[in-house]
Amino acid sequence: MSPPATPIPPSETRTPCSIGSRPRLRRAAESEDRAWRITNLVAGNPKNLFQQQPVYIENMRAVMLGLALASGVPVLAQPGVYPRQFRLEELQTQPGYQVSVYAGVPGAPRLMAAGPNSALYVAAGDAVWAIPAAGQTVRAIDGLSGAHSVQFVGNDLYVAVADGVLRFPNAITDDFVIRTPGERLLSLPAGGQHITRTAYVGPDGRIYVTAGSTCNFCIENDPRRAAAMRFEADGSGQAIFARGLRNSVGLAWHPATAELWATDNGGDGIGDDVPPDEINILKEGSDYGWPDCYGSQIPVDWGAQARLDRCGSTVPPELALQAHSAPLGIAFYTGAQYPGSFVNDALVAFHGSWNRNEPTGYKVVRVRAAGGHATGIEDFLWGFLDLNTRTTSGRPVHAIPGADGAVYISDDLTGNIYRVAYVGPRLNPGGFVQRAPGIYELYGENLANDPAQFGIYAAGVLLETLYVSSNQVNFLLPDRFTGDVTITVKNEKGTDEATLHVDGR
Incomplete structure (x- = not known):
């Protein structure tokens, strides 16, 4: 019997199709969307894709392959990446650091935040979980749909869900259960290929939100898709802050410059090494290229609607990343438990590729950025991916400094929350x-x-x-x-x- 696997959404990974012409790429994008919708029906996830049920990966690949062939799309079916049993001893980190499993969260933990009470709070689909101490989890909020990001502003908790942003006032309680009803601050477009929504209150007190594209390559009908939006503190005054962002899951403000950094997942089907995934510094009114351009203003001839003359005005990335790494959460280190040389560097979780010929990602990287710009990148936590067997024991989503200065990392494949502490000089x-x-x-x-x-x-x-x-x-x-x-x-x-x-x- 084949090993069970969790379906991996195209929102962060790859589609098994190759490109030969504009119509082929367009058909590939359409087939990708249909395939993912049907795959999740097969998996028993028609409503909430975060509560994923086990499904044989061969079944998923067969569905997607069949749909692609039915549409006439030429298919390059690379081997998949299979899950394997998690073993802590396989994980590696930089010298001087020690990793442990801090807690386990039911469901699929995504983005996290440290609360003013020093507990960790984790968004996980239908719930927000509090982790007050090692090995302890409390279901703080239940009955949500697609909870993806969490943030405390004072004692109020902001939660981005599949179709909007909720605020839970006075969310700090002795037992960590949040009983105050959530107030809907704003509504967002739901569905599409990229279903997650990320929302944070910025240093200026306004709310910044990202919504990924509905497709691989297309012209969006709704300007809120493939964009970063900005709202006033009460949810009014919607404005497009930046556009051309295929799927910017991670957002964080640099502690020294107060500039907004964002990860972005590049398009599929062009090749193993293009387009690069990106880290961008978002500027108001700027265009970051998708679907027509990638990287340093390189055009993509994706179909009859491609606007190839647009690239000269697009903004190149702050840092180009290995294509198909699937960068998700980003956070800057501001704690005191790590060496001073780590302060204001960024931590980025690479969720991992899905059908690249040689799998990539499945790790956390450190981006040297203390001076306000990216000057280097290096692996920080790795060991999930085994290239020899094309298996992975985890998929990192978000790495953040906790109240104690250690770094905590969510993993939506295992449900683990890891703790990485510094033990060196x-x-x-x-x-x-x-x-x-x-x-x-x-x-x-x-x-x-x-x-x-x-x-x-x-x-x-x-x-x-x-x-x-x-x-x-x-x-x-x-x-x-x-x-x-x-x-x-x-x-x-x-x-x-x-x-x-x-x-x-």
């Missing part, structure tokens, strides 16, 4: 003291558990140490180092770095 950025010419002292935590495995470096050059302990290091700094010098400490658990300013000597 930590420098006190202001803890440098010059004791004598060329002799410095620094302070921190967990600096040297084993002096034999400790090293301190200036701009990559190993320095001589005079004294080493778990919270203090005295070291020699050669005369050639002046100005701002990056000091890095390394031990068996990880690394941390800080900047030391050295006056000319």
Whole structure:
């Protein structure tokens, strides 16, 4: 018997079709939409796709393949990615970090928020769950439809559902159950290929909402689709803030610049490596290209309605990502549990590809962004995907700093909420003291558990140490180092770095 699998929506992943001409791409997009609707009927999910029931992946692929063939679309049917049993020991993270399973949430946990009471709150389809402590879950709100994002503003909880945004006033209770009725602030278009809605109150007090496209490539009849919208605090004054965003699931404001960053899932059917998925910095009135353009103003000849002359005015991404990674939630690290060098970097969850020849994604990445722009990207948590067997043990959705400064990650395949804590060395950025010419002292935590495995470096050059302990290091700094010098400490658990300013000597 084939292994059971959860159907993976085209809203974040790929469609098994190839492209040879405009009509073929148009038929592929139409078949993709029909196939996904029927697939979810087969799976027993006609209303709420978040409450997904197990279904054999072969059945799903057969339905989609049959529909594509019936429409005359040439099909490239790559092997799928199958679920496998989750094993914590398979997960890997950067040196100095430790991952654990913090809690399990019924259903499919999506976007999360830390509450003013330090509990985690998780949107999961028909409910919002509170997680007050490790291993504890409380159904805070029930009876929702497509709950996808949550945010606290004071003690009020904002929840984006499939067709609007709800506000639950005075949502902090001793038992974490929210009994106050939700107030509908605004209504949104529902359905289509991309069914999730994300909504957050911005630093200006207004509500920002995204709604993905109804299709793979098409001209939308409703300008609210494939766009970011802005509303006044009471839900009035709807305006299109930015457009050309095929499916921007994740939104976050940069802590230093207050600019709005958004992930975006690129279109399907063009190839394994195009179009790139994106991280964009959204500007009011800007156009980010979909369906006619991608990346750095590259046109897509998707059909007779394609507007290829539009690309010259579109905005290139802040960071282009591997195509079909399916970036979902984004959050900036603002806690104190991680090294200071992590502050204001972004964490992005890659939900993972569906039928790319070589699967990709299924991990969380760190985007270096402390200065207000993306300067690099690196894996932060991985190990879900096994390329050899084309299986995955999880699908990350959102990674956020919790009240304790650790990072919490939702997984809508397993229902797990992971906790990633820092256990390596930590420098006190202001803890440098010059004791004598060329002799410095620094302070921190967990600096040297084993002096034999400790090293301190200036701009990559190993320095001589005079004294080493778990919270203090005295070291020699050669005369050639002046100005701002990056000091890095390394031990068996990880690394941390800080900047030391050295006056000319």
